[in-house]
Amino acid sequence: MTTLDTPVLTIDGPSGSGKGTISRLVARKLGWHYLDSGALYRAVGVAAGWGDIDLADPAALVRCTFDTEIGFRDEGDELRVLVNGQDATDELRTETAGAAASAIAAIPEVRAALKDRQRAFRQPPGLVADGRDMGTVIFPDAAHKVFLTASAEERAERRYKQLNDKGVPVTLAGLLREILARDARDASRAVAPLRPAEDAVRIDTTGLGIDEVVDRVLALMPARPVGPGA
Numbered sequence: 001m002t003t004l005d006t007p008v009l010t011i012d013g014p015s016g017s018g019k020g021t022i023s024r025l026v027a028r029k030l031g032w033h034y035l036d037s038g039a040l041y042r043a044v045g046v047a048a049g050w051g052d053i054d055l056a057d058p059a060a061l062v063r064c065t066f067d068t069e070i071g072f073r074d075e076g077d078e079l080r081v082l083v084n085g086q087d088a089t090d091e092l093r094t095e096t097a098g099a100a101a102s103a104i105a106a107i108p109e110v111r112a113a114l115k116d117r118q119r120a121f122r123q124p125p126g127l128v129a130d131g132r133d134m135g136t137v138i139f140p141d142a143a144h145k146v147f148l149t150a151s152a153e154e155r156a157e158r159r160y161k162q163l164n165d166k167g168v169p170v171t172l173a174g175l176l177r178e179i180l181a182r183d184a185r186d187a188s189r190a191v192a193p194l195r196p197a198e199d200a201v202r203i204d205t206t207g208l209g210i211d212e213v214v215d216r217v218l219a220l221m222p223a224r225p226v227g228p229g230a
């Protein structure tokens with residue numbers, strides 16, 4: 001199987017729609033690789049912060065994109081992200097890093113610089129890729145495309161619970177504001193804006209549990225062989 005024959009399932013959607021959670025679980029069930037493309041943009045944002053690079057300086061941010069080494073370490077229930085060899089997972093997951101990533105992601109040259117790194121994840125036996133433009137720009141030929149949504153209120157509540165469980169002090173109203181601002185920025189940028197691919201299946205996850213969403217996504221995939229050796 002060549003890289004281009006390798007099947008891809010893209011899962012795009014706005015912040016908090018559950019892309020990461022669902023993609024990882026589906027990838028595990030299928031035995032496929034997983035790409036968290038948002039982590040690449042977040043990693044560049046974090047590296048820029050470490051280097052005191054101004055988020056309003058596109059040329060410096062593009063240089064930073066080329067210079068930043070980004071690695072992933074799968075620890076079963078968590079994907080750790082290494083930025084220039086340093087574990088930056090916790091810093092990466094903050095809303096501040098998300099907002100920085102969203103700002104950086106509007107720079108066309110940054111997006112171009114990350115294109116090949118994302119496509120390199122397409123390896124046999126298959127890839128589940130989550131982000132904003134997986135189905136529209138990075139893997140337009142993907143055989144399977146999903147666009148996850150959920151109401152902004154439910155997404156804020158999910159994030160509130162997630163951060164509260166980790167002991168991070170946040171307010172629901174503040175998270176809702178940040179989610180709406182990030183949605184607006186990601187959907188309105190000129191290059192690769194957040195939008196469903198025309199051939200994507202949309203799943204509104206409002207009121208659905210994680211297992212239910214995983215089942216709906218897997219139901220879109222062709223039946224896999226069963227039995228000994230499968």
Ligand SMILES: Nc1ncnc2c1ncn2[C@@H]1O[C@H](COP(=O)(O)OP(=O)(O)OP(=O)(O)O)[C@@H](O)[C@H]1O
Nearest residue numbers: 014015016017018019020021158162205208209210
């Ligand atoms: N269907 C669901 N029902 C309830 N909670 C969910 C569901 N899907 C995801 N969650 C929870 O919502 C939170 C956010 O999910 P996740 O990080 O996967 O979203 P995301 O779309 O990848 O967000 P981001 O783009 O900001 O990284 C997590 O705590 C996750 O466990």
Ligand SMILES: Nc1ccn([C@H]2C[C@H](O)[C@@H](COP(=O)(O)O)O2)c(=O)n1
Nearest residue numbers: 037038039041101102105131132133
């Ligand atoms: N394919 C992608 C992935 C991410 N981004 C930008 C926009 C997001 O707000 C930010 C963080 O992503 P997340 O970790 O929340 O999925 O990165 C993008 O433009 N394209």
